[in-house]
Amino acid sequence: MSHEAVPQPAIGRKSQGLSGTVAMPGDKSISHRAFMFGGLASGETRITGLLEGEDVLRTGEAMKVMGAYIEKHGDEWIIQGTGNGCLLEPVAALDFGNAGTGSRLTMGLVGTYDMETTFIGDPSLSSRPMARVLDPLREMGVQVLKASPGDRMPLTLRGPKHAAPISYRVPMASAQVKSAVLLAGLNTPGITTVIEPVMTRDHTEKMLQGFGADLEVETDKEGVRHIRIEGQGKLVGQVIAVPGDPSSAAFPLVAALIVPGSDITIENVLMNPTRTGLISTLLEMGASIELVNRRSAGGEDVADLRVRSSELKGMTVPAERAPSMIDEYPVLAVAAAFAQGETRMPGLEELRVKESDRLAAVAEGLKSNGVDCDEGEASLAVRGRPGGKGLGGGTVKTHLDHRIAMSFLVMGLAAEKPVTVDDANMIATSFPEFMGLMAGLGAKIETAV
Numbered sequence: 001m002s003h004e005a006v007p008q009p010a011i012g013r014k015s016q017g018l019s020g021t022v023a024m025p026g027d028k029s030i031s032h033r034a035f036m037f038g039g040l041a042s043g044e045t046r047i048t049g050l051l052e053g054e055d056v057l058r059t060g061e062a063m064k065v066m067g068a069y070i071e072k073h074g075d076e077w078i079i080q081g082t083g084n085g086c087l088l089e090p091v092a093a094l095d096f097g098n099a100g101t102g103s104r105l106t107m108g109l110v111g112t113y114d115m116e117t118t119f120i121g122d123p124s125l126s127s128r129p130m131a132r133v134l135d136p137l138r139e140m141g142v143q144v145l146k147a148s149p150g151d152r153m154p155l156t157l158r159g160p161k162h163a164a165p166i167s168y169r170v171p172m173a174s175a176q177v178k179s180a181v182l183l184a185g186l187n188t189p190g191i192t193t194v195i196e197p198v199m200t201r202d203h204t205e206k207m208l209q210g211f212g213a214d215l216e217v218e219t220d221k222e223g224v225r226h227i228r229i230e231g232q233g234k235l236v237g238q239v240i241a242v243p244g245d246p247s248s249a250a251f252p253l254v255a256a257l258i259v260p261g262s263d264i265t266i267e268n269v270l271m272n273p274t275r276t277g278l279i280s281t282l283l284e285m286g287a288s289i290e291l292v293n294r295r296s297a298g299g300e301d302v303a304d305l306r307v308r309s310s311e312l313k314g315m316t317v318p319a320e321r322a323p324s325m326i327d328e329y330p331v332l333a334v335a336a337a338f339a340q341g342e343t344r345m346p347g348l349e350e351l352r353v354k355e356s357d358r359l360a361a362v363a364e365g366l367k368s369n370g371v372d373c374d375e376g377e378a379s380l381a382v383r384g385r386p387g388g389k390g391l392g393g394g395t396v397k398t399h400l401d402h403r404i405a406m407s408f409l410v411m412g413l414a415a416e417k418p419v420t421v422d423d424a425n426m427i428a429t430s431f432p433e434f435m436g437l438m439a440g441l442g443a444k445i446e447t448a449v
């Protein structure tokens with residue numbers, strides 16, 4: 001689907017108690033990395049449970065253009081990788097659509113190759129800052145031949161003959177930046193070190209180790225992580241079962257909490273502690289979420305969640321929890337709109353540079369639906385209205401942001417009046433099953449004509 005397609009508005013309406021069991025599609029972060037590392041490793045990688053969202057498929061296309069063979073047989077994706085250090089120069093620009101993770105990680109992956117690579121994307125991606133990735137790459141000898149003002153896409157990279165290993169302290173809590181530097185280190189002689197003062201999702205480290213990279217992590221007395229990767233080693237194809245995405249599970253989860261009389265089960269949710277901040281927060285707010293059938297799958301903890309509607313209470317979400325729930329603040333803000341009292345969310349500076357300025361988009365969407373809230377520089381405070389009386393009735397600008405669209409459609413399920421979003425097309429970037437899956441639980445969400 002092209003993101004320049006005609007916008008498709010959608011509406012969420014007050015629904016009866018949600019019920020049923022749904023299985024989560026694959027985790028987006030792990031799916032991107034599975035395509036990338038499988039495309040790079042020697043030999044065969046087989047992936048089941050891959051998220052077939054537009055963002056991930058773009059990463060697959062990019063890897064194909066650079067020499068990987070990727071095919072789907074039944075439920076399985078089968079990849080023959082190029083071998084580490086053996087990517088080919090792409091003949092055309094790599095189009096990443098809406099995908100920040102795909103583009104930023106690939107900049108790291110190819111930046112240190114002695115070749116030219118051009119990155120393009122949709123208007124949302126083209127407005128996002130890339131200096132956070134380009135700055136460390138420049139230190140490694142990568143030239144940015146062309147870029148739009150402020151180091152934005154479209155941009156063209158040219159790698160050096162031999163990249164220089166660096167030691168890089170990540171200045172913001174960003175798994176994408178950490179990962180880009182580590183991936184650049186894969187094609188760099190010697191040891192590249194990433195120093196991560198605030199831990200973010202660790203899928204790159206865990207998966208690279210699984211593929212055989214010489215990567216070690218040491219956490220010092222201050223809790224700062226030192227991640228060292230020895231470049232130019234061999235990566236070997238793996239068998240990967242991608243667990244379900246907790247960031248997608250967040251939508252049916254919050255929907256069931258706020259729609260009275262709901263009782264649902266969400267199966268196959270990744271429980272990696274770098275991703276479970278929303279569940280911890282909702283539990284502290286009084287949510288009824290039971291973790292059942294906890295198990296280990298593909299080196300990650302996974303569980304099913306039984307969720308029943310709950311009377312939520314506002315709280316202050318610790319700022320240091322933000323990295324483990326960074327993509328979940330929009331839907332948490334919706335939950336907060338139905339909670340008793342005030343929910344304060346500090347430490348949200350990174351929300352300003354997501355697929356949209358999410359802090360502004362959420363505040364604006366809440367206000368247009370009658371929610372009392374304050375947007376700070378890097379914080380949000382929401383004063384809830386249990387029962388949702390008087391809420392809804394607004395149209396939300398989604399700014400090409402899938403999570404804004406899904407969050408506000410969920411809001412409409414419990415608000416007194418319907419909530420409209422101006423464009424639901426972008427949902428396909430991360431959660432193409434969203435509409436059908438929610439409808440199956442009894443949610444009244446429909447596209448508007």
Ligand code: S3P
Nearest residue numbers: 029101173174175176177326327
């Ligand atoms: C991601 C990291 C996070 C997150 C994004 C996925 C990843 O971005 O918001 O959806 O897979 O590494 P930042 O690195 O910008 O925090």
